[in-house]
Amino acid sequence: MLENLKQELTDQINNANSLDELQQVKVKALGKKGSITLLTKNMKDKSIEEKKILGQAVHSLKEYIEIILKQKELFLIDMKIKDDIKKDKIDIFLPGVEFHQGSLHPLTITRNEIEEFFISLGFEVARGNEIESDEYNFEKMNIPKDHPARDMQDTFYFSEEELLRTHTSPMQARIMERNAPDKPIRVIVPGKTFRRDEDDLTHSHQFMQVEGLVIDKNISLADLKGTLELFARKMFGPNTQIRFRPSYFPFTEPSVEVDVTCHICKGKGCSVCKHTGWIEILGAGQVHPNVIKNCGYDPEVYQGFAFGMGIERIAMIKYGVDDVRLFYQNNLNFLKQFDKLK
C-alpha cells in the first residue's frame, strides 16, 4: 500500500508543471490532511512492533517525497526564471541616457602629457605671471635693449618696462634667483606666452610654451640630448630619434634646434615633414653664462641646459591639426575630438 502511495505521489510530482501545481501535491501529501500525514495518524491502533516498522516506512516515504518535491521545486523555479528572462528581454540597441560629454582642451591634454613626463623625471613645475617686466623677460635673459634678437620676438608692451611675456623664461630667472647661489635646479615652466604676430595658419599672437631648466655643476649638452631623447619617445613613440642642429638664441650657448623623426612616415619623407623625414619640435642649448651670472650663480662653477617648446606645435604634430587658430576658436566640434584617455 505504501508502495502504491509512493508511486502515486511520485507521478503527481513528476506531472506537476508549475509551482502552484506542485504546491497542491505537497499539501495533498504532507499537509494536515495529507495522505502521508494521515498514515501516521492512523497508526494509533497498531501494535508497538507494527508502529515501529510502519513508522520507519512512513518516515522514509516522507523523506523521499520531501526530497523529490524539493528537487522538482528547484527545477520549476529555474524554469520560471528562464521563462521570465525570456519575457523580460530589452532592446539593447536603443540608446542610453545622453549625458553631455565633457572634455579637456587639446592643449591641456598635451600640456598634461608633457608635465607628467618631466614630473616623472623629478622636475618641479613652476607657474609665473603673464604680465612681466622688461628686466626679467629680456635683460636677465641676456637680451639687452638694443639686442638684434628683440626683433625676433616682437613684443606687446604695456609701458616701457611692462610687457606680456614672450616666453616663460622670466619665471626661470625667478627660480634661479630663489635657488642661487648654490642650490641645484630642475624645473619646467608651462604657460601662456605672447608675440606681436598676426594670426595665421602657423602663427598665433597667444600661444603656450613649456620651458625647462636644469642647473648644477656638471650638466652638459649630452644630458640635454639624453633628456630630450626620452621625451621624444614618450611623446611620439618608442622608436623616435632626435637630432641637434646648430642655432642661435641669446640665452643659450651653444644653441640647437631639435628635430624628431617624422612619426607619420617614420623618417622616409612625407608632406607633414616636407619630405625631410624630420620635424622641428623645439629650441634648446646650454644656458648662457651671462644668464647664469645675471641670476646669481657663478658661471665658472655652475652650468646647465634649457629648452623651450610650443605646446601648439607638439599638439599639431601629434594630432595632425593644420591650423593653429583652431585651438583658440573653440568650436565644440573640434574640441570634442580630443576627449579620449590614452
Add this chain to the structure above:
Amino acid sequence: MNVSYKLLNKYVELNNIDPYELGDILTNAGLEVESVRPLAQGSDLVIGYVEESYPHPNSDHLTVCITNVKSETLQICCGAPNVGQGQYVIVAKPGCKLDYAKVPVIKKVMLGGVESNGMICSLTEIGIPTKYQTKEQMDGIEVLEGDFQIGDEALTTLGYDDYILDLSLTPNRSDIYSIYALAIEVAGLLNTKLKDVNMSVVNDNKSKYKVNIEHKDCLSYGLFEFNDLVSQDSSFKTKNILFALGFKPRFNIVDDGNLAMVISGNPVHTFDADKLKSDTFSIRKGIEKDDFIALDDNKYHIMKDDLVIMNGDEIVAIAGVIGSKSSCIDENTKNIVVESAVFSHVSIRNTARRLDLFSEASTRYSKIVNKYTTEFPIALLEEYLGKKHDGSIEVNYENYQPLAVKVSHQKIEKVLGMKIAFEECVDILKRLSFKVEVLDNELIAYPPSYRKDIELDVDLIEEIIRVHGYNDLPSTLPLQEIIYNPLTDMQLLIKNTKNILSNSGLNEIITYQLSNKDKLDYFSTNKVYKELINPLNNERMLYRDNLLANMLETIDFNKSYQIKDQCLFEISNVFIDNEEKTYLSIGLMGNYINGNWHNQVLTSDFYVLKSIIFDYLAKLGFYYGRLLIEEVEIDHSFIHPTKSAYICMNKQRIGIFGAIHPRIASDYKLKNVYVAQIDLSYLAKQKGRVNKYEGISLIPNIYRDLSLVVPNDIKANTILKTVKQSNSKLINEINIFDIYHGNELEEDTYSMAISVEIGDGKKTLNEDEINDVVNNILKDLNKKLNITLRG
C-alpha cells in the same frame, strides 16, 4: 638673403658639391637654407638668329620670324612687339620644356593658318621674376646684345646656369649678410680653400675732401673718388648675378655698388661729385629737418637722434639709411664720391625703424656690420668698374683691438659632455679663420674681425661642436641630488578643477587674453584695464579683467555653427584690482541632458548650474555652510538680478553665477545662457575639509512627507533651517520634492512638499516619538513662518 651659387664659388673652392647638397650642409651647420632653386629653367634652349621677319598675314600682333638655330631654320610666329630681323634671341625648339611659360611644353602649332615651330623666349618664360625686369623686358622677348655662336646652349652661354640659395639667418650671424663671410664659413665647413681676393686698396689719404666725425655713432668714415666714368648698362653676367641675388639691374655705377655691398657685407653710398657744393663732410646728430627730399622722391622728417651726413651745411644723407635727391647719381653721372663707413647698428636701426625704411643697406647697417673692412667694398668696386680710385680719405673714431678668448680642453668636454680631441678643436677654429695660440691644455683664439659674436669660451665651444657635428654627441641623463618640489596648491586646484568639470560634462575652452573695451565692458566690474601701447589691432588691445566676455563670445560662435547645447568652462588669468588672478568661468546654454525615448530632457538653468558648482566645490572639500549664497543687487550690470547669486566664503564674495542680464542676452540675441565666474586665487588659499568616518547606522530611518502652504516671501533656505532646528537631533535630511504655484491656493502663497528623514541612529523610534517630531516641525513652521499644512 639670396645667395648666388656661382658668385660664392668665385670666392671659395666648392669641390663640385652641388647647390642642393651645399644647402643641406649649411642648414646642418646652423645657417638655415630655406630653398635652393635654379636661376632660370628650360630644357634645350639655344641661341638663335632672326634672319628674316615679316608681319603675320592674318594677325596684327604676330610676327613671322625665320630663325636660324644652326641645326635647322625654324619658322616661328612671335607675339612680342620688340622682335625683329638681325636679333640674337633665346629659342625654345619644339619638345622643349619651360616651367614658367604659359604653355609648359613647346609644340609645333598652326597660328592663324601659319605654321609655328617653337618659341622665342622672354625673361619671364625662363623663370626670371618680372620685378627684376625693365618694362621692355616684361612686355617683350629678351634681345641679346653682342655676338654669339648660333646654336649654343643658351642658359650656360648667357650665365643663367646659376642657383639661388635662400638663407634665413639668425641674428647672431649677421656677418653672413656678405657673400665673402659665407665663403669663409663654407671653407671651414667643407675644409676647403678660400680663393685669392684683393680686399684692400691703396689708400693714400690724398683727397680734396675733408671729413669730421662729430658723433661716436660713426665709427669709421671713408670717401673714395672715381672720376671720368661712363654710365652704361651692366654686362650680361653682372645682370645675371644681380638676378640671383635678388636685385633689379639699373646701370653700371649702381649695380657695381650693390655687388660690392653684397660681397663685402659693407654698404656703400655713392654721391655725384658734381652735385656736391662743399669739400667738407661732417657726420653728426642733433639736426631737425622736416622736408628732407630723399633719392626715392619722398619727403622725410629728420629728428635730433638721427645720424646725418652733411656736405657743407646741406644734409646729403641720413647715415646708412638713404641719400638726398640733390646729391644722388643718375644716368648722366661722370664723377662720383663713394662713402664706405661703419655706423652704430643701434642708431641706424632706430632711424630705419622710425622712418620704416629697411633697404638692403639699412638692413645690413642695422645688424652688426664687419667693422674693419671699409676698404673691401672699394676694392670690389675697383674690380667691377674696371678702374682704380682717384683720391681717398678715411677717418676712424676709435682703434680696433682684437679680442682674445680663452678656453681649456677640460671646459670644452665638460660643457659638451663628450670626449673630443684637443687637436681637432684647434683645427676647427683655424679652419674658421681664427688665430689660435695653444698653451698646454688651453687655447687662446683671436676671432676674425667680422665675428663680433665671439666673446666667451662657450662661443668657441659652439663653433667647435657646430663644425664637428652633433651626431656623435652621446645621450646621458643629468645626475643630481633629488629635489622634492610637489605641485603648489594653485596647480593642484587647477588640475582638480579641470578634471572634475570635464567629468561633469563640461568642455574646456582656451580663449585669448587680449580683447577690446566693448566686449570686456559688458562683464567688467570696474572697467579699468591693462592697455597695450602697441596693439596689433583694435580687437586685441586690453588684457582682460574677466573671463565672461570671451565665454559669451565662444557660446555665440558655436551657436553660429548650429550647436545649441553648450556646457563650457575656462580657467585663465585676469588682471583685476591691480594683480594677476586666476579665475574659473562656466557657461551653459541649451540642454544639460538631452531627452530621448528613455528619459526627460534636462535643460540647463540656474539649478543645473548651481548643482555643477556646488558638486564641484564639495569634491574640493568645500561644503554648504562654509559656502553660502547671497542674493545679487537688483541693479546688477551683467547678471540677471533675480536669477543669480553670489557665492560667499568667509564673508567674502568669491564668485557669482546665474543667467546673463536680459540686456546683454538681447544684444547677443542669445536666450537662456547661464554663466559663473569664480576666483580660484582665493579658493587656492583655503583648506578644504578632510572628511572623517562617521559610522554607519544600522537602524532604518523613517520618512514623513509633508505638503505645506507657504507665503510667497519665505525662501527655501529659511524653511529648511526652521525644519531642521525644530529637532536637530532627530531630523537628518530634508528633501524638497515638489514646488507648486497654482490659482486654487490662497493668495500670495505657494505649495511645497518636503520629505523629512527622521531617526536617531541608535534605536527604532516608536509612533509617538515620530508624531512628536512631525508636530514640532509643523508648530515651528506655523509660529515662525506662518506656514500651514495643506488641507
